[in-house]
Amino acid sequence: MASPPPASSDLTVPSTSTTSSGDSTAKTDSHSTTTTNAPSIPYEESVGRHVSRKELPADVQARIERNRLAALERRAKYQKRLDSERSIAQQFGEVLPLPSLASAGGESGAGYLTSAIIEKNAAEIHKAMEEVEPLPKNEWTKFYDYDLSKMKDTRAGFIQVIDDDKKRDAEDENSKKRKWEPTLAQPDPSIFLGADDNYECQDCTSIDVDFQLLRYFHVPVCIGCRDAQPEKYSLLTKTECRADYLLTDPELRDTDLFSFWERPNPKKSTWNNMMLYLRCQVEEFAFKKWGGPEGLDKEFEKREREKEARKEVKFKKELRDLRNKTRTSVWQDKRMQQRPKIHKHNFGTALVDPESGASVQTCVECGIQVECEEF
């Protein structure tokens, strides 16, 4: 918690590739955005700062403007519901409180979290985070840039920002004026609740922010930018996070590390909730954990190889075991009762061992096996 890196919003890929929004596809494609293009460049160098908006191509600017206008319209529609919704949110706040954290903040406080997982994770994260210098705030950012890693969820669901070095970069005016008091999760979070102020996309000037991303991941981004940058703003299931970013269950469960959005399980609503994570948050942590995209890819391939090897070994052993098992089970009685006696082997048809490709004959009396293939 000492001096974490800036929020994930500061991490941007210079050339925003407009990949299709399918975020649950092949594992090999998930974190290749930066690697395939520039595999030799270290992570810290490959990650650029936000580009100024006027540097964007004309079509992108046009789309941004469209989004902005659409957002204004949509916002007017929502406006009339805000007051009533706020009271609803408070009701739900008592029913569905977010997981809360220990109240004391900072590392100097005495009140620490205790679970072994959390402690261990926290230590790892701190170590990982301190390797990255805190970046100064972007000039174009007009709203207070909340850094999730510096927030503590209280039981009430409000956010309290822990002041540190980074705050000196944020204009006091903004940090006061744009203070965000998020409301709580509710069953149908498609409607934004309790916003007293306007929100602007952190990647453009549109105010058509995705309320779900804002609510559940505290990232103000517009619909257009969300769809335009799936490598940042697409959602992943917990299982995908594990598979694609090699994160462990304790990590993904730790609310100090990630926020997640629980939704009814699409497979069957009575099953466990689906847990959705925001890609940029997951990716940020995964890159810290594994050492950039290259490290992640390396580990991924390593495990892939290990998995392959394991499967082969297991298959071989399984086969051998089964062969023994069937042989003994079939001929055990005979062999147990009878002394080793001399007999002429009675071999039946040849079976092909799929593992080695060798054909094998087995004696029906004693079970001895002989390979047919001779060299």
Place this chain on the structure above:
Amino acid sequence: MASPPPASSDLTVPSTSTTSSGDSTAKTDSHSTTTTNAPSIPYEESVGRHVSRKELPADVQARIERNRLAALERRAKYQKRLDSERSIAQQFGEVLPLPSLASAGGESGAGYLTSAIIEKNAAEIHKAMEEVEPLPKNEWTKFYDYDLSKMKDTRAGFIQVIDDDKKRDAEDENSKKRKWEPTLAQPDPSIFLGADDNYECQDCTSIDVDFQLLRYFHVPVCIGCRDAQPEKYSLLTKTECRADYLLTDPELRDTDLFSFWERPNPKKSTWNNMMLYLRCQVEEFAFKKWGGPEGLDKEFEKREREKEARKEVKFKKELRDLRNKTRTSVWQDKRMQQRPKIHKHNFGTALVDPESGASVQTCVECGIQVECEEF
């Protein structure tokens, strides 16, 4: 945390069966102490209060007195080491702090633990705990009876008792005079540290208390009673807790639920520490979780059946797979991809090798030789 039941020390089996101290034996035997004797009696009724000491048989009283005298002697031996040990304990306290909890206590406080596991567990525990009425304190108890479920470990390793309804039953005099300030874990905890006051066994009047049980589980019990009641005071490893009481890892890790004693791994000292739990504490929770010994046994047998069924299904499928595999390979490989050298061995009559005396068959096509004698 709301109004937990009395400490595990209040739960006693009326007839203390002197089972042998083997606590790591068969799973089926582990929680049969109360069930086999009185399987039809519900748990709440089968658990009696402590019997008064004078009701005990003469031999037990004699043993108690013996223990008491032995304890006095042993205590004198330890006495001279207390001061120096205390400073050592403080040193170790900085090196090996116990896992700490959130500082705020009680259910009304705002600072809660947050991990989803803990919250979930806590909710379950509260629900389970509130089903049991808090029992009044026993008359014979002369020392402050610490209730683990009301204690919060601070980072410093000191104990802070959270006051609640039960306190009105404890005499103020005792609660002040007998205040216990436990010292920290140290590598060799066989020596008790920092006891300013005397402790008396909670099951008899002996003061030969087991310092390890007192230190790590906050249960003052003498060596004699400890050994006489393994169904209450024997230790279990974490793995055993999982297997015998069907507790989950998150539960066992939760320091709100159990205290545990970490010791170097007996298998290999460089491995993860062995974690020891006190049976009565584990059992108490497990019975709450599963609904008494009967519920536990029922669940245990259910899982046993499931496990068996799973294994059978798996084996059958495995076998079928192999059969399919070999069959296809027999019919397919033989005809489809017949290699030039594959052939069925054509063994003739067995010949006896004059040198070794072994009977040998030889393929007339390839010349491979096979011994006929099988063991």
Place this chain on the structure above:
DNA sequence: AGGAAACTATATCCA
């Protein structure tokens, strides 16, 4: 006197 992470397979349930 083992424990926890990683991996694979499987069932998933509660008002």
Place this chain on the structure above:
DNA sequence: TCTATACTTCCAAGT
């Protein structure tokens, strides 16, 4: 557009 559990495997630290 899934997740928790049960099960298997391997396990450390200082130079």
